[in-house]
Amino acid sequence: MSGQVPAAPKAGNPPAAPAQIADMPLEVIGQPGVPFVEIETLRAREFIPAAKEALSSLLKEQAEGKLIRPVFNWAGRNSLFPLHWGLACCAIEFAAAFGARWDAERFGVVPRSSPRQCDLLIVNGTVTWKVAHKLITLYEQMPEPKWAIAMGNCATGGGPFRTAYSVVPGVDKLIPVDVYIAGCPPRPENMLDGILRLEQLIKERGA
Amino acid sequence: MKRDELAASLTARFGDRILGVDAFPGLLGRVRFDSTIALELFRAFRDDLKFVHLTMVGATDWVDHREVFYVLWSDADLVYVLLSTNLPPDAPTIASAVPIWPSANAHEREAWDLVGVRFEGHPDLRRIFMPEGYAYHPLLRSFKIHEPEDLEVKVRSD
Ligand code: SF4
Numbered sequence: 542m543s544g545q546v547p548a549a550p551k552a553g554n555p556p557a558a559p560a561q562i563a564d565m566p567l568e569v570i571g572q573p574g575v576p577f578v579e580i581e582t583l584r585a586r587e588f589i590p591a592a593k594e595a596l597s598s599l600l601k602e603q604a605e606g607k608l609i610r611p612v613f614n615w616a617g618r619n620s621l622f623p624l625h626w627g628l629a630c631c632a633i634e635f636a637a638a639f640g641a642r643w644d645a646e647r648f649g650v651v652p653r654s655s656p657r658q659c660d661l662l663i664v665n666g667t668v669t670w671k672v673a674h675k676l677i678t679l680y681e682q683m684p685e686p687k688w689a690i691a692m693g694n695c696a697t698g699g700g701p702f703r704t705a706y707s708v709v710p711g712v713d714k715l716i717p718v719d720v721y722i723a724g725c726p727p728r729p730e731n732m733l734d735g736i737l738r739l740e741q742l743i744k745e746r747g748a
Numbered sequence: 749m750k751r752d753e754l755a756a757s758l759t760a761r762f763g764d765r766i767l768g769v770d771a772f773p774g775l776l777g778r779v780r781f782d783s784t785i786a787l788e789l790f791r792a793f794r795d796d797l798k799f800v801h802l803t804m805v806g807a808t809d810w811v812d813h814r815e816v817f818y819v820l821w822s823d824a825d826l827v828y829v830l831l832s833t834n835l836p837p838d839a840p841t842i843a844s845a846v847p848i849w850p851s852a853n854a855h856e857r858e859a860w861d862l863v864g865v866r867f868e869g870h871p872d873l874r875r876i877f878m879p880e881g882y883a884y885h886p887l888l889r890s891f892k893i894h895e896p897e898d899l900e901v902k903v904r905s906d
Contacts, residue, residue, distance in 0.1 A: 670879050704893050706886035707877060 617660070617686070618743040620649040621736065624659035624683065626676065628666025631693035631726040635665045638729035645729075650736055656682040661739070662716070665692040665726075667702060668709040680716045688743070690735055691718045694725045701725070749825050751777040754797075761792065775819075776827040783816075783833045783842045790818075790848040793831070798824045802849035805856055807840075807863040809888045814840045816865055818852075835865065844870040862887040 625635055639645045639652060653659050656679045668676055680689065691712050694700035699710035712718060719742060722735040754777060755769035765782040772778040781789055793799040799820035808815045817832040835842060844867035845852035856867040857876040864885035867873060875882060884891055 669877075670882070671877060673879070706884070706891070706893075 623661040631665035634726040638732040643729040664696040667695040786843040807859040841866040
């Protein structure tokens, strides 16, 4: 029974074949045929036993030393919590991307205002040397695993102020950056593309 | 008040340490003074001439000297006046205007940070735009535009 995935009773699809979670290719997680989606087809009364069984099989796997990273990876990359550090004009475009028209929240990305609640730091704007140490503090306050996006030319490489005496020529001088979004400012579509690319990156690289 | 009246009253009081009262477009005039009388001059402007408000303090690096200037506003006469003095580039020091006009505080910090003018008697003369420990005054003519990589090394070397 170890590692066996409980098939959903009365599901529309034929029950999925038992599979070791740890052996599954990453793409399978979250696709139809594995439990996390079929949970949606359960009735309320059936949900709790099914969830219990799924959970206990996961825990058993963990006790046997098999990692269940793919699950965490899948869950983590589909619900990123960005801390946005809006320092300059790019923050306006960031706000637009999370507003009604482009609605970045449909990708599970919900901006929070405290670094303790976030796993993604989005630097949008011109970082000066005066606040550089605060950026490092914010990054260090975020719990692991964490990622960082440099949004806009300023955060990527100093932008139009690259040779200025007061501007950090790229936040990768201060913190590790996973995705760079070019543009001055990047369009909201570009911002969304960056987030999707980061999700792809997490999927490929593992959390 | 007219510019020649201002010039007459200032020279009557400070003599040849008032170097000139020039015309200046949009202002009552530009008073050039010797930096040794700074505090008395400020006090005279505030208490006797009723220039109650200090609008800004700025500084410029002219290579052979540094100019510090003050823009004052009079509520009674509804005019601005510009005070300007030259300091030697090797020891650019002048009395702080904070005891006379508290609004000078941030402006003098800015002039110190960017142009390197020391204001004696300033209550808290720290850098304002650049991080503490930064080694340069970046609006000096002698400051070179760095390659960003050089700049990074120099900032971190403190
Ligand atoms: S990249 Fe352009 S839009 Fe973005 S913060 Fe810099 S100057 Fe502003």
